[in-house]
Amino acid sequence: xxxxxxxxxxxxxxxxxxxxxxxxxxxxxxxxxxxxxxxxxxxxxxxxxxxxxxxxxxxxxxxxxxxxxxxxxxxxxxxxxxxxxxxxxxxxxxxxxxxxxxxxxxxxxxxxxxxxxxxxxxxxxxxxxxxxxxxxxxxxxxxxxxxxxxxxxxxxxxxxxxxxxxxxxxxxxxxxxxxxxxxxxxxxxxxxxxxxxxxxxxxxxxxxxxxxxxxxxxxxxxxxxxxxxxxxxxxxxxxxxxx
Amino acid sequence: xxxxxxxxxxxxxxxxxxxxxxxxxxxxxxxxxxxxxxxxxxxxxxxxxxxxxxxxxxxxxxxxxxxxxxxxxxxxxxxxxxxxxxxxxxxxxxxxxxxxxxxxxxxxxxxxxxxxxxxxxxxxxxxxxxxxxxxxxxxxxxxxxxxxxxxxxxxxxxxxxxxxxxxxxxxxxxxxxxxxxxxxxxxxxxxxxxxxxxxxxxxxxxxxxxxxxxxxxxxxxxxxxxxxxxxxxxxxxxxxxxxxxxxxxxxxxxxxxxxxxx
Numbered sequence: 001x002x003x004x005x006x007x008x009x010x011x012x013x014x015x016x017x018x019x020x021x022x023x024x025x026x027x028x029x030x031x032x033x034x035x036x037x038x039x040x041x042x043x044x045x046x047x048x049x050x051x052x053x054x055x056x057x058x059x060x061x062x063x064x065x066x067x068x069x070x071x072x073x074x075x076x077x078x079x080x081x082x083x084x085x086x087x088x089x090x091x092x093x094x095x096x097x098x099x100x101x102x103x104x105x106x107x108x109x110x111x112x113x114x115x116x117x118x119x120x121x122x123x124x125x126x127x128x129x130x131x132x133x134x135x136x137x138x139x140x141x142x143x144x145x146x147x148x149x150x151x152x153x154x155x156x157x158x159x160x161x162x163x164x165x166x167x168x169x170x171x172x173x174x175x176x177x178x179x180x181x182x183x184x185x186x187x188x189x190x191x192x193x194x195x196x197x198x199x200x201x202x203x204x205x206x207x208x209x210x211x212x213x214x215x216x217x218x219x220x221x222x223x224x225x226x227x228x229x230x231x232x233x234x235x236x237x238x239x240x241x242x243x
Numbered sequence: 244x245x246x247x248x249x250x251x252x253x254x255x256x257x258x259x260x261x262x263x264x265x266x267x268x269x270x271x272x273x274x275x276x277x278x279x280x281x282x283x284x285x286x287x288x289x290x291x292x293x294x295x296x297x298x299x300x301x302x303x304x305x306x307x308x309x310x311x312x313x314x315x316x317x318x319x320x321x322x323x324x325x326x327x328x329x330x331x332x333x334x335x336x337x338x339x340x341x342x343x344x345x346x347x348x349x350x351x352x353x354x355x356x357x358x359x360x361x362x363x364x365x366x367x368x369x370x371x372x373x374x375x376x377x378x379x380x381x382x383x384x385x386x387x388x389x390x391x392x393x394x395x396x397x398x399x400x401x402x403x404x405x406x407x408x409x410x411x412x413x414x415x416x417x418x419x420x421x422x423x424x425x426x427x428x429x430x431x432x433x434x435x436x437x438x439x440x441x442x443x444x445x446x447x448x449x450x451x452x453x454x455x456x457x458x459x460x461x462x463x464x465x466x467x468x469x470x471x472x473x474x475x476x477x478x479x480x481x482x483x484x485x486x487x488x489x490x491x492x493x494x495x496x497x498x499x500x501x502x503x504x505x
Binding site for chain 2: 005009010075076080083084093116177180184
């Protein structure tokens with residue numbers, strides 16, 4: 001009830017002025033720019049983290065070095081750290097007062113950086129358990145049959161990890177679409193340039209354009225639902241041979 | 244062998260550049276002007292009130308979500324009812340939904356022009372721009388964690404022991420306290436840790452429903468933003484370090500729970 005009633009209010013409010021008003025609000029150039037940016041940046045971010053996350057999971061499972069347990073615990077930091085602190089942290093290193101002379105503040109790169117930070121754990125944490133369970137026999141068999149290590153990865157390991165990578169990526173994508181706290185300080189929130197959908201919604205609430213805010217919110221809501229249903233689908237597909 | 248080192252170096256470098264160095268730098272900046280300045284920044288009346296408010300909200304939201312989460316997980320795993328799959332997906336929704344959207348949805352129900360807001364305000368009970376709204380927002384966003392952690396554990400343990408206990412004449416309550424709860428305790432503990440972390444760190448949803456009045460409805464995360472926007476970056480760093488310490492405590496708790504579980 002806590003979840004459904006407010007969401008129902010949201011959908012009804014966005015439709016209050018009829019479907020015409022809803023489309024009008026969605027087609028507002030600033031809203032369109034914000035939505036386009038959100039989807040584009042989220043896609044780039046999850047693709048980078050799909051690769052980086054798989055590499056990290058691999059290193060955490062198959063490699064051994066001092067301090068591995070520490071690194072493993074560290075991966076959850078983006079889940080534990082408040083997003084506003086994440087934004088501030090990145091701004092301290094990659095912002096105007098950067099000690100290493102890299103200043104990406106208020107650009108699209110800053111946006112990418114913030115979203116990479118908050119979505120880092122998703123792929124790592126979905127791939128890691130699968131990799132742990134994965135039998136090494138198949139890999140050894142492939143090796144004894146003369147496959148190179150890249151070939152083993154592509155033909156044996158990757159197909160096994162793929163569903164996990166996909167569902168981690170999808171979760172990260174959903175998270176990235178709605179991210180607010182970490183981007184609000186570092187992106188500069190320039191309309192048409194670095195303003196993402198959630199920041200746009202926040203701005204519209206502040207300036208009392210509730211209909212506009214509700215309409216864009218419904219777009220995000222639908223996108224989240226689609227991603228969640230997609231993840232359910234991936235899970236069923238991945239376990240299709242288990243039963 | 245070289246591939247192994249390349250991979251290790253890439254993975255650790257990525258984690259360092261994205262997580263370790265930035266967080267380390269903020270800690271360094273917070274203490275740059277000495278410990279006294281740091282303490283002064285986090286003991287201003289606004290900062291103390293913000294911390295207090297954050298703790299209060301977490302103290303209300305976390306127990307409620309724990310009870311609800313366990314009940315909900317039991318319903319999902321042990322009962323068959325229509326709309327089963329729907330409930331399962333809805334529980335996940337707060338994880339995928341933008342916190343700003345959550346905030347707006349709450350305002351539309353409980354705000355002055357919302358469904359019940361006008362009536363509530365007339366009866367002297369203000370939700371939006373006050374504590375109840377902030378608690379509601381926090382409950383909303385941290386709802387899924389206990390459910391998500393407990394559901395797989397319940398599936399894993401099966402219901403044979405519960406049935407055995409029922410056959411031996413235990414009441415529903417007795418079975419729950421003596422059989423089910425001890426079996427799922429680590430799942431619950433892990434869920435509580437995650438819920439607490441999210442409750443302490445929530446920003447977007449609380450930002451929309453709180454009105455952000457310094458010293459009144461400003462939580463720790465809102466305080467960080469407000470200090471930063473008022474160009475008091477040092478204060479923002481100091482408050483961030485307090486939140487980061489809470490995050491580290493959460494990480495430690497998570498690691499400990501995982502160890503005990505194994």
